[in-house]
Amino acid sequence: MKRQKRDRLERAHSRGYQAGITGRSxxxxxxxxxxxxxxxxxxxxxxxxxxxxxxxxxxV
Structure with a gap:
């Protein structure tokens, strides 16, 4: 159970990072x-x- 939960949260972090890099709000x-x-x-x-x-x- 913990591994699955951690994976979902890691995926959320990764998707947030990708959204930020592409300039999404x-x-x-x-x-x-x-x-x-x-x-x-x-x-x-x-x-x-x-x-x-x-x-x-x-x-620079």
């Missing part, structure tokens, strides 16, 4: 359950950080 989160939504948003935030770092690195 955080309001587009498809998850309603708080735990999955939290992981999706965590991935989205990580992608936003990575985008900001890559943009600032490209400017």
């Amino acid at each position: 955080k309001e587009m989160c498809p998850y309603q359950m708080i735990e999955a939504r939290s992981h999706w948003l965590g991935g989205w935030r990580k992608a936003m950080e990575d985008r900001a770092v890559s943009v600032s690195a490209a400017m």
Whole structure:
């Protein structure tokens, strides 16, 4: 049971990351359950950080 639950949350994080990299809004989160939504948003935030770092690195 725990492995399946962890996999779903990892998938939510990964999908949030992909959404963030492609520039989608955080309001587009498809998850309603708080735990999955939290992981999706965590991935989205990580992608936003990575985008900001890559943009600032490209400017140097």
